[in-house]
Amino acid sequence: MRLKLMVSMLTVGGLIGAALAADHALVVGVGQYPSLERSELKGPRQDAEEFAAFLKSKGFEVTLLLDSLATRGEILGKLEELSKSEEPLGRFVFYFAGHGTRSLSGDSALLPYDAEDSSPGHDIRGKDLAAAVRSIPASARTLVLDSCFSGGMLYSSKTIGRTWTSRYYVRNPVGAKGLDVQPVESSAAAGTALTADSDLCYVAASRHNEQAHEDVIDGRTRGIFTYYLLSSLKADPKSWGSVQSTVSSQVARHTDDLQHPSLSRGFSSTPTFEPKRQETASPTLGGTLLDQYTIDHFDPEKLRLTMDPNVTTLRVGDRLRFYARVGAPGYLVLLERGTSGKIQLLRPLAGEAVEDCRVDEGDIVRIPPAGRSFAPDAVGHERIKGILFTSREQAAALIEAFPRAASKGFDVIEAAQVPVKASESGPSGFYTADFVFEVIPKEEPARSGASPASFAMLPLLVAATLKTRSRKQRVTRRDP
Template structure:
């Protein structure tokens, strides 16, 4: 029995263990075992972006998603995942997603194939025909295959190894919805630390199109194609190749992928900020700036909470929790009872890579561990009185957000919080109005009181 026949026999023998949606996400950056395949930079991170899109946009539960990356994504592991998870644990009508980010190639007989981590071995190349045969056996599921790879090779910065020239795009039978990052003859480019296709695909899936109430496969293809065409025009490698960047879709274009909530939820209402009678004038002035400049801007539904309540005692420790309904980066500022402004987050107490907020996922601050392995906490100190936490959130990268801050604030508090916050708000508004690099930002605040 040849390898392909053996795989099909194992697949047919796998009985459904439970009915549920299932996703298998493969991301491989490390191709050090292959001489002709440079390592990639964004495939592993792309599995995280895809998992976020599946959970936040399509309602997949985290436990229904299996991710295999780098050395864990061998030929055997990938096919076992398909057999055990996607075939064996689903029932008619369930949603099944197979996602691959990494190098692809074309075999000598013209068959497109995916390169597993052990692609240097005899069985390290996975012909897409093998996957197609497997998914044909579960044609009564709602199967989606997403391939962020190329089959024609390409320069550094693109996904794909050219063993032979691809004559046609991969094909899957039945009702399988198949997404491929490129058309034949094109390169599947990476955008620094992510696949350009996956970045556009997941972003459209999460945010939708303008005021559309639903998103079909055809809508998704059109929006992703538009974004990739614009990206290619401004990306030196893609533009110089002269080949374009056009994703492909085969399947039912009218199928609705996502329905968006059309009810306009009111933004969280914030209590008016009122200073104590004995508060310094600078603090009262700061509250006025915060109320007027930041309170109306919270489209991301950013929330802050002080774990244990907003009445703090000197000497105790404290931590905070932040949530949002959109992905982005958080900055947390503290207006002390003295009227000074300090940057609470990010700081040295931030775990590596821990400045990002994911939709609906609470973020605890601080989020790093001490030498004893226990979570770090912030200790409450003098002076006593009324203070304020201000959260700023940007749907973009951390450098752009921290670049808004007053000089020297990362080294400790700066005086005159009101003036600093006014300047920050003006910079945010200027970036928001910039036609070249517009940003979307949100803000919220939370008063607290320190007592002995």
């Protein structure tokens, strides 16, 4: 337990007193939902117990709420008790493992034990949770959420992850097949509502348009995110940035690139569970192609990637294009991992060099150029990742890792063995952005009495992915 000094100056004598500032945590695990259909989760209780044990080993005073004890009233009541504490508080951590959901208006919410199918009245909305945690007079406030707030990727998640269970609950499923086709702004609201608060550190299991999953690991059902997060935290990392880099890579590999943990912007340089510190530098790029594909360093002011049409689910044959909005000079490289499972180079194209990747602040890069588009030709999910390098040397090293003869790219095992030459001038800055979307069959056959589960178990077609009708890309300047 850390010792902190609270100095109080009295009017007579200037007496100095010391008080112990205790670290507190509220840890919640909900796997049983008596009022929700087909909602049982096997991992949250295990996850919460293990996370509570870890925090206790670090000196935290932990309140553990499991299943029937984890009602909306009990959770918010415990937070309110801490907010009214007359004693000085040190660090505070809120941990939740269980279902998350999203309302039709885009609001994200955690589902406590007493959540109901007929009404969202017992849900804990993201903004209510943020307000409750912010009211606690602690030196640092961290929220760790092993749940998800978007139904995107339902088809791929259930098809590829045969042993996985999603921690997203669909109260109002869209269509008989359980597909959640939402505009990007709607799905993004689910994630950003929980991560946009600059004074609160959120460590979340997945991105805004992804699902968080649990799986059987080491003989027990666990949240995939919590399992790798605890492994990283027990190694005494220096900052949340190093945790994010390690855990994101491990979770992405475990889930076949379907789930990517996220960290609140601005906390990369902050030691775990400590007060926020000023950002100092980018994380260190790894030495293999897979390392560079999985590492994240998000800053939407430096790099933002969007897709047209602005949705998270497309059908085979639908046309699409991407826009990269650049906020700093550098070299923009685009990678893609599609339904084939191969990591491929989208920018630069064959015949182009690193100089063709040069961009300046304010550029909007349209890929492919006007009048042309991509078209997915297989069912599955696609991830497009942009990396903006401030160093020409590092951009060139990544590009050179892709022999032009290997047009089909590298699978995960191969990518983990492909070295990327280190920069002789040392580490330099970089920023990442990505976009994940799902491709579903062009024509869905009618299925008499088919349930979402039976539909989800259709075999995944593994084939070639995005095909472009253009071999050129163009940079468009933003209007002044």
